[in-house]
């Protein structure tokens with residue numbers, strides 16, 4: 735197995751796989767998650783770089799937000815791609831495991847996370863907070879036609895999503911390096927919300 739060739743083929747495949755996703759889940763998201771994950775791996779000094787890289791590139795295959803309720807075929811897609819590239823069976827099952835368990839809504843407990851899952855999950859979560867996280871949230875919120883904000887708190891909105899998910903991510907980070915990076919990004923979310931409410935309140939007066 736030629737690892738460089740596998741990475742290039744996986745990049746090509748994953749680029750195609752997100753072509754119909756919104757701008758918050760595009761190739762650049764996969765590229766950022768891969769690079770953030772590899773940076774965490776080198777800072778932490780553990781984890782298999784090859785497994786981290788291909789799992790990061792394939793982590794959003796068949797994301798449930800973009801398959802209109804149909805069943806996930808991620809396992810089949812990942813297995814057939816990697817088998818064709820002569821990747822070992824045990825690596826293929828790890829990549830499938832990461833794809834299945836990376837999501838915020840997945841209930842996997844830390845005791846059954848591999849180190850590579852912990853690292854790729856941290857990278858994915860870091861890309862959902864900070865300035866890029868804000869941009870991605872408003873992009874996806876717009877994509878599904880949600881309002882920016884619902885002051886009654888009764889209806890889904892992108893500001894509401896900050897409370898449902900984004901502000902919780904800092905507390906769910908697995909690695910020390912990830913936590914360090916998450917702190918600054920979390921503060922940015924809070925600063926963004928403070929300014930948002932100042933401007934909103936200002937506009938509610940006349």
Ligand code: ADP
Pocket residue numbers: 758799836837838839858861862867870871872874875880891892895899900
């Ligand atoms: P995960 O990949 O961990 O399951 P999500 O798919 O929920 O996480 O989130 C991926 C990206 O989509 C994040 O940037 C997140 O902010 C954004 N996103 C998901 N749901 C919403 C929503 N309802 N409103 C705005 N952004 C959202």
Ligand code: NI
Pocket residue numbers: 763767793794858
């Ligand atoms: Ni992702």
